[in-house]
Amino acid sequence: MADNIFFTEAKDNVLKFIAKEFPNMPENFIAVLISNFYKFCSYEEEGRKIKPNIVLTSNIELVNKNIPNCFKLQMFSDDDEKMFNSRLKSLFMFCEKDWFTYIEMKDGKFNYGICKVFNSIKEKPFSQLVFENESLASVEKFSLICLNTLSSYAISLRGMRGSDIIVNFSINDSNFLNRESVYKRFSNASFSKLKTTKTKLSEIKILFENILKHAQNDIHGAICVVVDKDFKDKGFFNDGIWLSEPIEFSKTFLMSKSFSEVKLTNIAEMFISMLNFDGITILDNAGRIRAYNVFIKPEKYSVKSILGGARKRAAYGIINSGIKKIVGVYFHSQDGDMFYEEVKQ
Numbered sequence: 001m002a003d004n005i006f007f008t009e010a011k012d013n014v015l016k017f018i019a020k021e022f023p024n025m026p027e028n029f030i031a032v033l034i035s036n037f038y039k040f041c042s043y044e045e046e047g048r049k050i051k052p053n054i055v056l057t058s059n060i061e062l063v064n065k066n067i068p069n070c071f072k073l074q075m076f077s078d079d080d081e082k083m084f085n086s087r088l089k090s091l092f093m094f095c096e097k098d099w100f101t102y103i104e105m106k107d108g109k110f111n112y113g114i115c116k117v118f119n120s121i122k123e124k125p126f127s128q129l130v131f132e133n134e135s136l137a138s139v140e141k142f143s144l145i146c147l148n149t150l151s152s153y154a155i156s157l158r159g160m161r162g163s164d165i166i167v168n169f170s171i172n173d174s175n176f177l178n179r180e181s182v183y184k185r186f187s188n189a190s191f192s193k194l195k196t197t198k199t200k201l202s203e204i205k206i207l208f209e210n211i212l213k214h215a216q217n218d219i220h221g222a223i224c225v226v227v228d229k230d231f232k233d234k235g236f237f238n239d240g241i242w243l244s245e246p247i248e249f250s251k252t253f254l255m256s257k258s259f260s261e262v263k264l265t266n267i268a269e270m271f272i273s274m275l276n277f278d279g280i281t282i283l284d285n286a287g288r289i290r291a292y293n294v295f296i297k298p299e300k301y302s303v304k305s306i307l308g309g310a311r312k313r314a315a316y317g318i319i320n321s322g323i324k325k326i327v328g329v330y331f332h333s334q335d336g337d338m339f340y341e342e343v344k345q
């Protein structure tokens with residue numbers, strides 16, 4: 001008879017996390033929540049993959065009052081947790097457009113709705129604003145947990161009392177804790193030769209990182225290569241669409257005092273669309289989009305030691321190419337795994 005193998009250690013750690021971060025969460029609700037973790041990773045609605053983001057809180061009104069430009073809309077109120085799956089099914093579709101589904105457990109009621117911060121793409125996202133808010137952190141009996149779907153096999157849980165864990169359903173080791181580092185390294189490389197003031201450069205990098213964070217649920221698999229601003233392809237990138245007039249992120253970003261939110265948003269969306277094309281998007285280190293839908297020949301990335309699909313093998317083929325003036329590679333898999341690696345010289 002086969003042995004049953006359970007991820008009991010993961011469950012125990014989640015229970016410890018909840019005991020610290022939300023001590024008054026009802027036991028029946030905890031059981032329903034944990035039993036649905038794996039469903040959050042593979043959630044689909046009408047054939048579209050959706051990565052749900054959930055706020056579990058004891059007081060959503062407190063969040064709404066303390067976070068500038070926050071909007072919340074309650075849709076359901078129940079006496080118990082029995083409608084949990086039905087309520088979330090009605091709300092998760094909004095997560096596709098960066099809304100958070102919230103569940104408020106207050107006065108014996110389970111209140112369900114959606115919330116979002118209506119701010120600029122230049123500003124911090126909702127979850128960052130929540131956890132940096134000193135007023136919320138100082139309320140003694142206030143509980144809040146953000147549940148974010150990271151990939152098709154991992155979710156993260158972060159609480160107001162400082163706990164931060166990742167539940168990984170994959171047997172393989174996958175590091176999701178370094179996402180902030182990936183964004184920063186990719187951003188630093190993309191603007192390393194942009195000539196501007198130190199303050200402006202810092203603002204541009206933050207904006208670029210915000211675009212990536214806002215779009216992480218919209219990227220369905222991407223390779224973005226950073227090259228030197230003087231890079232000239234000699235046949236390595238043998239096929240693709242090279243722009244006769246590179247799109248200068250830097251010019252749009254530098255217009256911080258007179259910028260058009262609509263223009264900025266649309267250029268950001270265009271960049272994400274390019275990343276989602278088959279092939280490779282190419283930026284240079286002066287903050288310019290040089291090409292997209294670019295391919296390299298299969299023999300250029302025949303890295304036998306790399307496990308994964310063609311996209312991941314192509315990424316490591318570029319990293320191991322040793323070609324001068326190719327700076328580094330940003331990789332984002334369809335499963336949500338990501339890295340930024342410099343090209344080995």
